[in-house]
Amino acid sequence: MVNPSPLFVSVIIPVFNDTDRLRHCLQCLAQQTYPCDRYEVIVVDNSPSPDPSLSPLIAEYPGMVLAHEPRRGSYAARNQGIKLAQSTVIAFTDSDCRPAPDWLEKGTAWLTRYPDCGFVAGQIRFFFQNPDNPTIPELYDSLNFLQQQRYVEECHFGATANLFTFKARFDSVGFFNSDLFSGGDHDWGHRMFAAGYPQLYADDVVIAHPARHSFRELRNKALRITIGGHYLTxxxxxxxxxxxxxxxxxxxxxxxxxxxxxxxxxxxxxxxxxxxxxxxxxxxxxxxxxxxxxxxxxxxxxxxxxxxxxx
The missing domain is CATH 1.10.287 (Helix Hairpins)
Structure with a gap:
């Protein structure tokens, strides 16, 4: 019996003025254990006008595509990436994230095992600028934000920093609400839950995420979430x-x-x-x-x- 080909995956990454950290993310994606001919990476530039620093970076990596979405907001950028995707499977991460080498392999294995699910949300591990002496904002961030298992099991959504789904699910429940600057994953997850699709948390599907180093960064994150939640509800x-x-x-x-x-x-x-x-x-x-x-x-x-x- 011939084994079926691995699922083809489109990895979608919105980026706004974050070229340096995006480079680390793309390096991680270029070193995946998944067959390189079975995935594409779509980087969506969310700057008002195209960021000239991105084209040379994307050109370094075969199989990676650069798109532009001038409408402000990461959910508008993700929607543009979905429209361009050539795959049956969509994987989301962010420009500041670092996927584990087996991220695509593990994520697609979950979708293969549970083909009727709405999405698979993976583990988000925080890392600190100085691991031996993290700042208090870094510790607070790691203890209180992006708690993916709780999001899935109690709040019925998954953060798009680490999320796998089938492209067909967007035909069923719609795209992200591009009017939202925060909370769009929460809104989309709730629509998925209301439609009756199972939502899964996968501890072995891992990305690393930088903790916010300063109180200012932490405050800005908290206020952005608050504003998004205020209008969402x-x-x-x-x-x-x-x-x-x-x-x-x-x-x-x-x-x-x-x-x-x-x-x-x-x-x-x-x-x-x-x-x-x-x-x-x-x-x-x-x-x-x-x-x-x-x-x-x-x-x-x-x-x-x-x-x-x-x-």
């Missing part, structure tokens, strides 16, 4: 009392997280445990304040918007 349409009943408790200290910091073995020493808790409180308060700002600014604009004059 149509929070501006909530009644005033219901909205503030939900948001104001976020300003209370969350003592359970303090207990979690104390018990976490990755936080060495009391100083680090306390600093991590303080970062948590800062991020929590910033997110709550941003939600209130978005809600009040929407209703302020709505109340002062001039009404059309009757003829």
């Amino acid at each position: 149509n929070a501006n349409n909530q009644p005033f009392k219901a909205f503030f009943s939900e948001v104001l408790p976020e300003f209370k200290p969350h003592l359970q997280y303090a207990v979690d910091c104390i018990n976490d073995p990755t936080l060495k020493g009391w100083r680090r445990k306390i600093e991590c808790y303080l970062v948590y409180l800062s991020i929590r308060y910033l997110k709550a304040a941003k939600r209130i700002q978005l809600y009040l600014s929407h209703h302020w604009f709505k109340s002062f918007k001039p009404k059309p004059k009757s003829l």
Whole structure:
């Protein structure tokens, strides 16, 4: 009996002003254990005008394609990549990620084993600039963001930093919402869940992801997620009392997280445990304040918007 050919895969990577880290990502993809004639890599430049640094880089790697999507947002860029894909299988990662050598081999093995699934979301391992002395923001990021197994099993989506699916699934549930700058994977995953497709977490499908080194990077990430979630849930349409009943408790200290910091073995020493808790409180308060700002600014604009004059 002749073994069937491995699935053909299109790897889609959106990139915006990140050529240096993209180089590391492409090097990892060029060194895959998967047959090189069974996958293509589509890099989608999401700059307003084409980034001149990308063409020479992509030219170094046979089988890699450069596309351009001027519409702002990584989900618009991913949608463009899907349209260009020549495969039956789509694999998503990001320009700052480093896929393991067997990433494609393991990811496609899961899809072959479970051909009726909606998607397979793989493990995201964090790495630090200085592994022996990570910063508090790096530790906090690694403990609280991109928790892929929890996303799949509790929240019904997978982060597009490490996601495999069949191209046909986009015919079934639609493309990513390109109006969203954050949370598009959450929205798409929920549509997949509502359609009844099984969602799988695969611990052996691994990419490495850099932890955010500074508080500024962490803050920007948290606020981007907050803004995306605010519009994704149509929070501006909530009644005033219901909205503030939900948001104001976020300003209370969350003592359970303090207990979690104390018990976490990755936080060495009391100083680090306390600093991590303080970062948590800062991020929590910033997110709550941003939600209130978005809600009040929407209703302020709505109340002062001039009404059309009757003829």
